[in-house]
Amino acid sequence: MKLLVFAVAALASAQESYLIRNATLHPVTGPEIAGGSLLIENGKISALGAKVQAPKGVKVINAKGLHAWPGMINCATQIGLSEVSSVRETNDTNEIGEFIPQVRAIVAVNPETEHILVTRANGITAALTLPAAIAIGGAPGQSIVRGQAAMLRLDGWTWEDLALSPSAGMLVRFPTIQTVTFGFPAGRTEIPYAEAKRRYEVEMRKIDEFFERSRRYQQAKKAATESFLPDMQFEAMLPLLEGKLPLLIAAQRERGIRDAVDFAEKHKVKLVLFDVRKPGTQLARLAQKKIPVIVGQPTDLPLDEDDAYDAAYSLPGELHKAGVKFAFxxxxxxxxxxxxxxxxxxxxxGLPMDAAWRALTIDAAEIFGVGAITGSLEPGKSADLFLTDGDPLEVRTQVKMMFIQGRNVSLENRQTRLYQKYLARP
Amino acid sequence: MKNLMLLLAPALLAQEATVIQNATVYTATKPAFVGSVAFSGGKITAVGDKLIVPPGAKVIDGSGLHVSPGIIDSHSHIAVQGFGVNEGSVSVSSMVQIKDVLDAEDVAIYRALAGGVTTANILHGSANAIGGNNQLIKMRWGKTAGELLMDGGTNSIKFALGENPKRQGNTPAPGGVPRYPATRMGVEDVYRQAFTEARVYQKKVADFKAGKSPLAPRRDLKLEALVEVLEGKRLVHCHAYRSDEMLMMMRVAEEFGFRLATFQHVQEGYKVAKEMVRHGVAGAGFSDWWSYKMEVADGIPYNMAIMTKKGVLAGVNSDDAGLMRRLNTEAAKAIRYGGLTEDQALALVTINPAKHMKVDHLIGSIEPGKSADLVIWNKPPLSTYAVPQKVYIDGTLYFERDKDLSERGRRAAAKKALEDQLKLDAPGQQKKGAPPSRRDQSGEESAQ
Amino acid sequence: MRLFLLLFLAMAAWAEVPSGLAIRNAKVVTVSSGTLPKATVLIRDGLIEAVGPDLNVPADSWVIEGEGLTVYPGLVDALSTLGQDGPRQNAPSAATQPAPPARGPEDRPRTFSWERIADKLRATDPRVESARSQGFTSAATFPLAGIFAGQGAIMNLGDARPSRLIVLSPAGQYVSFVIGGGGGRGFPSSLMGVFAYIRQIYLDLDHYKQAKAAYDRDPKGRTRPEYDRALEGLAESPRLLFPAVSLGEIDRVTRFAKELNVPAVLFGLHEGYRAPEILKASGLPVLVSTKWPTRAPDADPEQVESARALETRAKAASTPGILAKNGIKFAFYSDGQSASDMLRGVKKAMQMGLPEADALRALTLAPAEIFGVADRMGSIEKGKIANLVVTRGDLLSDRPRIEYIIVDGIKYLPPPPPATPAAKESTR
Structure with a gap:
């Protein structure tokens, strides 16, 4: 950890300072500043406002007509772990073993992945990368506790540079009652409810027991008895049990959400729910218990035939109205x-614009414990931001410039190079 | 006389003259303007900044609203019933027809309609080199499968290149045997074999018609479709990713004397735009898909822009029931990546796909004489915030957002009533006083 | 022959052996020509010799005093596997052997069109007696495995040798839209592939007939056409039975049958209530499954069902009433249910609007008409096969008492009722 701090400090000290002028600033945590300036020093935002004094030697960027936004955060990807999804050799997700909390996504992130460059070109400066697919249920034999997700900043030479938070949550494939499964080569398989429930209960017993044993390990370690022996598996569970790390569970529907929230309460751990689609009666509970949610994609199809055609589009607006903290x-x-x-x-x-921006930036950062570092344009925060010629939520808008930790990062990638190359083909 | 007509043909009631006024009109062939669109009898009758409203016409105030042609998705697999969209058991399945297996009750139709789509080409899958015959449908939600079919369209067939058609040569399904081909080389061979066979068949039929043989040859549906390709009566929409395979396909087509209509996906179309223009093939594909398989490694979102700039008739399509609902913003990506104009971008999902499918004389733009397939949006159609408010097909209102919203309560109540009724009917919930059901005296098992 | 029959029947447990049989002064529901409040039915040599009031009963006839009794035509199950060893064993032998994957229609995938179920019936199926004891005297019995599963038959539900029981064979070709299991396991692997195959094989049949005729006219100097048993089987199929349960399937199959231009019968029809116009326009007769859809007992209680599925479940049983109202010819079939469950299904349709007379017709004369045997069975008419059911009370009322079942003129008594209504053991 110390090493990491040194590394970051060394990088930062060599950095240029920038003053962005005449931009419309969108701090997200504060009101919009028209014709504002923003000063970047030592990788951080040191000042912003209608008028900011330009220090000596600062590189001034005239951003007339442009808008400045905090970098957006994508809260579920496999960036760095998966290159070509259908080519197994390029994938480092889905480790085997039932309970593998000690497995860490961060150490397998390929900093040279094209996905970093392509993703950030659209204004995204950070992304959570998950050690396994977000899946509801899953085939028996797939791991249950699947390892630690990492929050990446999308610029750096090594995975240590990329680690905005090397461990940002513990991914769990939470047991569900699953009467229909899809697999290869069996295709769609249906089992009776009673059998599905039995399997679910077996898995629930297992995961309950694993969490209880982790608790006992925690107590044994605290008691420091002579017979205590270290164990990597349970060691990895300690941050979770200490409330420093959230449990990451995908739950689309009411029953799954209810079960996950019950479980988190029972074992006294923090929880972030993923891929929420139809919270139903659990919506109020999520708000009341302040359980953050990563919504299913608004552009996903509705889950059930009779759902409103715009059910997924309008869910974020409903979460906002109910007071649930969420991100995309x-x-x-x-x-x-x-x-x-x-x-x-x-x-x-139906989602208000300012709520959309909170969800894209500061709320996402806070959900994964990096809200003090990034997620808004505020003095003291990492200079993770981008400039556009218009509203970034509009497809046609162009991203003109991006800073990550104060570095003016390139928006080029293999795709832009191929574009240039073949546009010029005689 | 007019009254009599209405009495005789109640269907025409929906076709009374309608004028949308004061809206921003995006015709897809000319620059946008504020004005009116008039339609009746299912056809657009007039377009202009000042139209005289015919007496008795219904007037819709389009102030602050935006009107575009209905979106056309030239690559969709919705509304298909039964074991998928591939007859992948053989490398040449030109005997099968999507038309036979349409499912008019697939809710994807309604969802696409709510995204402004009025027409889609329902394609056979890409599991084999020569797939099945496709079907153009209109999103006439609530009608039967036969009523979805679009009149006046040219028939078409699906071809497929690259990884998919060779997959079963390398990894057959468990319990199955490998299916030729296993390489792109073999894919070319499949085409040349099939069209050679089709030519022989074509000659046999011609000989019979010329009286040279007494007995008609056995009609072969597989070869008939290929003969139609040779004779230019059936369009070829060919799934392709890499430039090498596209080049191969163009050369094979040229060898056998036909022209391909489109490359679908056409991920590397930007690399062979020149050759595509020379052959006369269009390119219709995704806006920004990449990295899901090896052959899309060079997929770039600038593809549409490069192809357009180099003279390829380009189009954006979905291949996906979800994406289908927002082809408007998919088209807008060609502005973001490569700088097409708004008009060029809108054409990618309207008039261009209509041309790809040779139905641009019927649909694809707002011009008098064309079908009144129209979308009224609350925001400019290429905006992320644009939500279709009304969607017309042949002048009939098939989607209305306000109506959808206002009917949700009623629909939920009706469903609840059904659930309650079924609970009452369920075994063990019989009404008091009803005689106990008799047990089967035979003790036999119900056979399944 | 007759002697043999008598000897054979004498051994049957519940059969009695009259030389002639008369049911005197009973209420007779003829189905074909109204109800006679007090009439006599004379039976001889397995046939209805006469029916009417004031008939003289021949001296040698066994007499059933019909006071308080009602005579109906025997019931018909319009599509079943009765007489087969069991619905799971009825697959043609070839279907169970691994075949090389079909490479196209030419390999005749999953086709057993030439096989006749009449050649395979056995007297040992215990379901025959169960069905008879509920008033069923005939059934259409079909092989079910394959795209073209083979030729069905109409059989009487007596206990004679199967060859004595056949009324009609072939009665039709059973079609199902089954696939080969996907890539690598042969053509067809999709529903559209099945349709293409059926379309192609009928084109092949046309060509086959022409080629054979041309060869027969002048064989010298011609290559003889290759014998094709699949086409021979289709050529002798008097009708095709197509599955069509949902509205979409009904719409699709009616159009397909019209295109093929073959006599067709649809079966399934649970969403028939949504399709009266389509069915009426098609003019096709239909067989309605009485196995009304229900929620699977082992379904997830929180599973979300579509309103569409719920509606079908709630309204499927209204289909027969709607068909009757629209003048669409239909019959009922058991769809794997027991005879008593099938009758329960018919009664549910009656509760949902099907008039009793139409229900009775759909269980008697209508299936005979659909299979083209109304000239010999399906109603109480002079000269028709003596298949009758004699009850105390209305046959389709809640608790009819069946007194006699007569099949091919042979009188059967239903098994005695169990000691208590809850008794489970078999009464065989």
């Missing part, structure tokens, strides 16, 4: 760059 995610790499448009659709179907 794309749940994949391929379309990770489309995060702002996901939010745009939520706005089209």
């Amino acid at each position: 995610a794309t749940y994949d790499n391929q379309f990770a760059r489309n995060l702002p448009f996901e939010a745009g659709y939520a706005v089209a179907y």
